[in-house]
Amino acid sequence: MTTQSSYSDQKGLNLLQELEYILDSDPLIDEVGFIHPSQFVALDHNGDDDLLQSEGGIESSRRLQANFSETGKLRFWCRDHKLGISTEVLFPLYNAAKHLFMDVIRQYKILRNVYGEKDNMESDVMKHSRALLLLSCDFGTAWNSRKMVLSKEQDLSRFMDELHFSALVLSYSPKSEQAWSQRRWVIRMLAERCPNLQDIVEKESDLVRKITERYKMNYRAWNHRGWLVSYMTISQVLNELNKSRHWASLHVADNSCFHYRRRLLLKIFSSKEGPSPVPNCTAILYQVWKEELDWDEMLIRRYMGREALWLHRRFLSLFWIKHIAIELHGVLSHLEDNTAQNNDLAYFLDNEFQLLENCSNIPDSDFEDGKAQAELSASHFSWLCKQCAKSLPTEIQEKLKTRDLKTLLHKMCPDKSFLWDDLGFDEPSANCIGPVDEN
Amino acid sequence: MEDLVRELAVDKHARYIVSVEKRKDDFESVVMEHLRMSGAYWGLTTLDILGKLDMVDPDEVISWVMSCQHESGGFAGNIGHDPHILYTLSAVQVLALFNKLDVLDIDKVSNYVAGLQNEDGSFSGDMWGEIDTRFSYIALNCLSLLHRLDKINVEKAVKYIVSCKNVDGGFGCTPGAESHAGQIFCCIAALAITGSLHHVDKDLLGWWLCERQVKSGGLNGRPEKLPDVCYSWWVLSSLIMIDRVHWIDKKKLIKFILDCQDKENGGISDRPDDAVDVFHTYFGVAGLSLLEFPGLKPIDPAYALPVDVVNRIFFGR
Numbered sequence: 001m002t003t004q005s006s007y008s009d010q011k012g013l014n015l016l017q018e019l020e021y022i023l024d025s026d027p028l029i030d031e032v033g034f035i036h037p038s039q040f041v042a043l044d045h046n047g048d049d050d051l052l053q054s055e056g057g058i059e060s061s062r063r064l065q066a067n068f069s070e071t072g073k074l075r076f077w078c079r080d081h082k083l084g085i086s087t088e089v090l091f092p093l094y095n096a097a098k099h100l101f102m103d104v105i106r107q108y109k110i111l112r113n114v115y116g117e118k119d120n121m122e123s124d125v126m127k128h129s130r131a132l133l134l135l136s137c138d139f140g141t142a143w144n145s146r147k148m149v150l151s152k153e154q155d156l157s158r159f160m161d162e163l164h165f166s167a168l169v170l171s172y173s174p175k176s177e178q179a180w181s182q183r184r185w186v187i188r189m190l191a192e193r194c195p196n197l198q199d200i201v202e203k204e205s206d207l208v209r210k211i212t213e214r215y216k217m218n219y220r221a222w223n224h225r226g227w228l229v230s231y232m233t234i235s236q237v238l239n240e241l242n243k244s245r246h247w248a249s250l251h252v253a254d255n256s257c258f259h260y261r262r263r264l265l266l267k268i269f270s271s272k273e274g275p276s277p278v279p280n281c282t283a284i285l286y287q288v289w290k291e292e293l294d295w296d297e298m299l300i301r302r303y304m305g306r307e308a309l310w311l312h313r314r315f316l317s318l319f320w321i322k323h324i325a326i327e328l329h330g331v332l333s334h335l336e337d338n339t340a341q342n343n344d345l346a347y348f349l350d351n352e353f354q355l356l357e358n359c360s361n362i363p364d365s366d367f368e369d370g371k372a373q374a375e376l377s378a379s380h381f382s383w384l385c386k387q388c389a390k391s392l393p394t395e396i397q398e399k400l401k402t403r404d405l406k407t408l409l410h411k412m413c414p415d416k417s418f419l420w421d422d423l424g425f426d427e428p429s430a431n432c433i434g435p436v437d438e439n
Numbered sequence: 440m441e442d443l444v445r446e447l448a449v450d451k452h453a454r455y456i457v458s459v460e461k462r463k464d465d466f467e468s469v470v471m472e473h474l475r476m477s478g479a480y481w482g483l484t485t486l487d488i489l490g491k492l493d494m495v496d497p498d499e500v501i502s503w504v505m506s507c508q509h510e511s512g513g514f515a516g517n518i519g520h521d522p523h524i525l526y527t528l529s530a531v532q533v534l535a536l537f538n539k540l541d542v543l544d545i546d547k548v549s550n551y552v553a554g555l556q557n558e559d560g561s562f563s564g565d566m567w568g569e570i571d572t573r574f575s576y577i578a579l580n581c582l583s584l585l586h587r588l589d590k591i592n593v594e595k596a597v598k599y600i601v602s603c604k605n606v607d608g609g610f611g612c613t614p615g616a617e618s619h620a621g622q623i624f625c626c627i628a629a630l631a632i633t634g635s636l637h638h639v640d641k642d643l644l645g646w647w648l649c650e651r652q653v654k655s656g657g658l659n660g661r662p663e664k665l666p667d668v669c670y671s672w673w674v675l676s677s678l679i680m681i682d683r684v685h686w687i688d689k690k691k692l693i694k695f696i697l698d699c700q701d702k703e704n705g706g707i708s709d710r711p712d713d714a715v716d717v718f719h720t721y722f723g724v725a726g727l728s729l730l731e732f733p734g735l736k737p738i739d740p741a742y743a744l745p746v747d748v749v750n751r752i753f754f755g756r
Binding site: 087091094098102135140141147217219227229263266306311318319387 | 465466469470473515516519521523565568569607611612613615617619642643646649661662683686688
């Protein structure tokens with residue numbers, strides 16, 4: 001038993017050495033993946049000559065050898081800075097990486113506050129945690145050990161390397177919470193020394209775009225991009241709105257992207273006040289919001305039955321009514337004229353109702369998309385009425401009461417009848433339809 | 440209902456959980472070892488709800504849990520790993536299941552948790568400073584179970600959670616972050632534990648939550664996502680806490696969860712016909728318990744522990 005386990009330990013250590021050698025030889029590796037042996041065959045035929053070749057020609061043949069097992073099976077594959085690890089070696093490799101890492105971190109924690117040279121130990125911590133995290137992305141203790149070493153060194157280029165490394169982990173595990181968290185830790189460290197983070201913010205934003213391209217609806221990735229908004233200038237915010245518009249229109253079901261846009265819009269809203277208000281911010285806000293509403297309506301009409309688009313509309317319209325049409329109207333038009341404001345509001349709500357009418361009367365509503373569109377439109381309009389009712393002038397409130405929302409909702413979305421009954425959507429009563437009683 | 444009872448493979452699920460705990464011979468099982476403490480909480484709570492907690496040896500579990508405690512007072516996900524608030528709550532919950540909170544140095548554990556509160560009321564997950572409303576919930580749940588809420592500034596903790604509320608009525612992981620059913624559960628449960636649910640617009644949030652039910656009867660955690668059994672816990676418990684659970688179709692949800700069982704080998708998956716795991720087995724069974732499925736122990740929607748365990752802690756019976 002002992003012989004057998006020490007044999008497999010040795011096998012694991014050899015594998016780990018090979019992996020660490022490959023990683024050291026090509027610091028530019030930017031993608032890693034686990035590959036089933038049968039997939040290696042396909043890669044293999046794609047160009048044996050390039051296998052593991054980086055800079056040195058003589059070296060490459062030796063490394064090529066090193067990556068086959070005794071039975072001739074390929075264990076690692078590396079080309080064009082892409083690394084593949086055979087699924088057959090993951091178990092022994094992981095065990096070896098974990099044991100070496102746990103040993104070195106235990107010693108390091110004991111000795112790190114004791115005077116003396118610990119460079120070797122620190123480089124072992126970094127080396128073994130790197131291998132371990134490429135196999136188990138959320139091994140928190142390994143990420144922590146790296147933070148421990150990095151915060152002691154306080155070396156700018158090492159912080160940048162850490163951004164590269166966590167991106168490598170994200171290439172095989174785009175939802176890794178720990179990898180995203182590590183990036184935020186690094187960026188907070190960098191922010192302490194250089195207040196200008198424009199470049200980093202831009203690169204981060206780009207990384208998220210690339211990752212979400214391959215893995216849709218990734219909450220952690222989008223949340224990371226949203227976290228960056230607080231570091232952005234207004235021109236960056238506007239630029240981000242522009243850059244993400246095309247992406248969003250190609251991914252109309254990705255609520256996270258639309259939420260990111262909401263976050264950007266709110267950043268503009270909050271920039272009109274505070275210690276250093278952005279000049280002309282109110283006009284920018286008005287313009288951008290209007291464009292977003294029109295763009296969203298265009299997408300709604302083009303892509304039927306998409307929940308994320310309608311939820312985006314809830315936010316846009318409610319905010320428009322409460323904070324732009326009512327609060328900012330006076331500022332924008334330089335008029336204190338209530339009639340103009342009410343007309344604006346009435347016009348806006350009429351447009352929303354028109355959208356509902358168009359979307360709920362789709363001839364082919366036997367199709368799922370048509371049904372969903374009708375359901376979402378009814379739900380949107382009712383939600384909006386419910387949420388903004390108290391902010392509206394009385395006469396507009398009264399006008400809204402003439403719409404028979406209850407019947408509409410029960411017809412369009414019968415499976416949510418409990419909700420509609422409870423929320424108290426009244427059927428229109430006779431006195432609501434008549435002229436508005438000023439009392 | 441009689442027919443339904445037979446639909447839940449109680450014995451097989453219990454055997455599945457016990458077997459997973461012993462598996463250590465492949466990559467898929469070892470790669471999860473850093474969060475074994477949470478795995479223990481999911482597995483053991485499931486066993487307790489199923490009335491099968493006697494299938495494990497309490498002494499073995501407790502001595503392992505205690506060997507994961509760090510000198511700081513916090514618990515790690517496994518022996519030799521770093522402590523984190525996530526695993527500290529799991530450890531306290533596991534000890535609570537076995538009525539063994541008395542093995543803890545209560546002040547040491549609660550000082551660790553209280554020490555993670557920040558100036559703005561939020562909580563970090565560990566000494567490295569990542570902030571999340573999940574950690575707020577964990578801190579409040581943990582300190583409440585240990586009767587040590589007085590060690591933190593509860594008012595500020597509540598204020599921070601409320602600052603994470605969105606226009607749709609939901610909550611995200613930090614202020615401004617997208618609403619997510621998992622984060623909503625954390626925030627609502629934290630507000631429930633501190634008696635602060637008046638900060639919630641129940642109709643607005645309830646509307647968003649009941650829109651998580653899709654045609655198959657299952658619940659998703661965000662708009663346009665596929666349904667997943669784990670949201671049977673997060674969405675459902677939130678709806679119960681804000682008293683709006685009658686807005687969803689419970690019968691269809693029960694059927695969805697039952698369809699996610701592996702009736703041959705035990706365990707529950709995220710969706711019908713997927714591979715099972717302990718995490719989804721827990722959330723499936725806990726969801727059924729919230730739906731008052733016959734034969735299961737009722738579970739508390741805020742503390743995420745069986746109601747009898749919570750009563751024992753707060754009413755000493």
